[in-house]
Amino acid sequence: MDDLLQHFIVEAHELIQQATDDLLALERAPRAAGPMDSALRAVHTLKGSVGLFDFAPMGIALHAAEDLLSALKEKRAGIDAQAIDILLACIGQAERWVATIEQTGQLPPDAAEDGYRLARSLRSQLEEDPAQAADAIPQTELGWIEELRARSGNAALKTQDAPLVAIRYTPRADCFFAGDDPIALLRSVPGLVAVRLSSRNPWPPPAEIDPFSCNLRIEALSSAEPDRVKAIFRFVPDQVSIHEVPSAAGLQAPGAVPDAARGAGARTLRVDSARIDQLADLVGEMVVAKNALAHLSRQFEDGLDRKHLAQGLHASHAAIERLVAELHGAVMDVRMMPMRDVFRRFPRSVREIAGQLGKAIDFSMEGEDVEADKAVVEGLFEPLLHILRNAVGHGAEPELVRRETGKPEKTRIVLRAYRDGERVSVEVEDDGGGIDPAAIRQAACERGVASADDLERMSDDEAVDLIFAPGFSTASEVTDLSGRGVGMDAVRSAAERLGGQASVRSRLGLGTTIRLSLPLTIVMTKVMAVRLGQDLYGIPLEGILETALVPAARILPVRDAEAFVWRDRTLPLVRLADLLAIPRPPEAPQSLKVVVMAAGDDLVGIAVDRFAEKMDVVMRPMTGILARMQGVVGTTLLGDGSVLMILDIPELIG
Known part of the structure; x- marks a missing residue:
């Protein structure tokens, strides 16, 4: 994977997270100008970065998202929940695309279909018809379409009757400098049945051709839906004309997608330059200490008295010991990451899970600035996702039940981190229904997690701790979110792999807290x-x-x-x-x-x-x-x- 693509992947992850944060902020405050500007800026920047590569479907979807955000900003009206849903769906798909690019160097095979679908959904929120973005071809200028169809050599195209989409794309001479790739756009057009390339202006002598100036005119016929074709050229509406014409049917010959270079995603860590400067200073001091040892070695060879040599060795050892301790601390500082880097990924996940289950959730986060080792922070995503799924799926109560018990309608779920001596604690707390020890005992007995006698002897706290037992689940049926008996067992296993422990506190009717106690560093x-x-x-x-x-x-x-x-x-x-x-x-x-x-x-x-x-x-x-x-x-x-x-x-x- 080349350096440019690696840089794109790092930047894309950051921009996707920024757009997510801004859209969730807009959901809480629909008329807030700051999040709207920030979301539009993030999507626009990401779209521009995508334009440098042959990822046209991703660019189409992001361009439609940018159009929708721009329209909402110009209207100065609050953004509604439906628009938030569609925009978050687009950002979520972009995140999955970037993950695939990071692994394979290219988009997945179904990216084109997903990109068109997202673009249509996003533009459905616009009042104006997106088809107006491209000028129609006047009837008096349709001769080239019939000529192209006649010269295609496609017998089925000449004999079968079905509507076609005609495309005439004349790229600007400086289109390469704008990040446009005319041939890549042409390849992205689905259902191509005829293509003709010509020059916009007469070609100069070969010695005078400017390789950085585009002199192409592209004419094509497609049997795909008009909206899918128009979405492809939303980048260049001033350079393309698209027209629906009644014609013979074309063969379903999708444009070929070139193989991209495969490569593995780079693991990166952004570090404050002051910490790097500190490391450089310590390395300099280590070089001085090494030179001091070399000096003592020469003195030993020269037969220096043992007492003086021992004093020098002790002093050199003390200096190196101090430097190693400081160097260790500096390296640990370099590896330290704020919990914000993993916490920011959860608000959208909680929102999606709550939407699937029809639960009303008030989700908040605390202690995002608490730092821990990079391996600890990165290793927290999967276990915390399991815990949050359980908090929404099992802990959160229906609104009617909460009203009857005098609780707020929304279940409060808090994700927090805090320092606990030389360790860091991460908790997920909810004020839901809590865990019923009797239900745990019954489920544990039915699933063979423990014998009836052992369950009878257990205290309520010990019974509740069985949620971490392998194969344990209280779900009555298997769904996308629960019922497989692997969630909380995986949480404890993940915590132990990181050198920590997982524990649970719960009170029936009051709520549950799952706590992970982890080392600050595992190096x-x-x-x-x-x-x-x-x-x-x-x-x-x-x-x-x-x-x-x-x-x-x-x-x-x-x-x-x-x-x-x-x-x-x-x-x-x-x-x-x-x-x-x-x-x-x-x-x-x-x-x-x-x-x-x-x-x-x-x-x-x-x-x-x-x-x-x-x-x-x-x-x-x-x-x-x-x-x-x-x-x-x-x-x-x-x-x-x-x-x-x-x-x-x-x-x-x-």
Whole structure:
């Protein structure tokens, strides 16, 4: 994929999102001038960018959207819901087209049909007939049409009787500089049955031909619907004349669509230049530190005394350690993205889902400026879409029910993000009907998620948590939005892949909150190293509350398990050796070294042989045949070349 197309894709995504935001703002305030101007500017810019490529159907639809927005702006009247629906449909289709272009380098095969359909829908909102944009051919000048039909060599065209559309397109001499491609427009005309190319002016001698000046006249006949043909040439209404003429039928020979270069979409990240400058400064300091090490190396070769050399090495190590820490922070800053980048994609999705289900929704977002690692932000789209679908489909109540219970007619759904220490929390909260634990128990029993005895022993909160169980669903039938039993299970799995957790709080009749707790970054993490015998293992520091030395006499047997008292609270004790199926030492120690940490919503003590050091590590996920290895978050390489396995303690316990 060439650089120009890559730039187009990046810009197109931004313009599509801007147009979406503006149209949704117009829905809330139909007479607002700012969003109208901004939407028109975004659509106009996107249409102009499309004109640089052979994406005519996309340009046709966007041109019609621009015409509609221009007409609405000139009328100075409020935009209605029907126009918003059609414009959003056009923007949504443009988004899908850009995604296909990003993957394949070209539009999908059905783009022409979709483009014409959207253009007709958009122009149906205009009071004036779009056909008037192209001048009709006077009856006295129709001789070329009969001549073209007669010379076509198409027997069926000469003998069958059906209306045709005649096209005479005379591009301007400077059309290439305006971004027009006359041949590409001709290829986009459906149902072509005859074509003739000629020169507008006599050709000069070959040595005097200007390759940047267009000297073409294009005449063609099409058997397609007139509106489809007229839509093609909406870019150039002053250069084309289109006329419907009774004639013999033509063959259905769609214009050929050339193969575009295939290529993979580029993954990009826009970064504040100040952050890049900071990285450059730190790299400069690293070069200085490297030169200092080279100087010490030469001094060692010259036989410098060990004491002076050791002092130099310590100072150089301290400088490099500081620079590495600062460089890590700077790289993390470069990778940080605001939640706005993913949040902005949801208002239109919520609107569409609510429209399909006939629900009245008041959707809002908070904490859009909260930043997290690029991988975390990008990984949130699918799980949040699942949660929002559930909030609209299951949480939102019918307006009549809400009125009877004294609630506002519209169900309030809030998507929010906020910092929580060294983590970021993302919540979807609704004030709908909440989750009925009894209904959850019944559905779980029917689907075999849990046994009747286990369900009876569960608290209401534990029963509600079953919505995350694989295969669980309360939907009575499968639809496009629910009933397949994969939604909330996928949410928890996605959160765990990002190093986070998913939880739910719900009160019947009051609403539900789904919360995702995620790390700020999944590239660099802090771990605490612990030992079992001679083996070293890592535990993510974010889940550790405290380390404690517990006398063996205070370890209490509880049936087949063990417990101890920590800060006036009884906690279960789990030995890491047992979790990893490693034999315990033959002699029981007088006291146990215990790591107190969170496992879900509970606390647990993990007994280890020894505590080691805390360290910052670059964690690599497990790959290949080890990708699904349970209880291991990832690995990192230590200074001596050995591999440290970083454990997922909650998963090992579960």
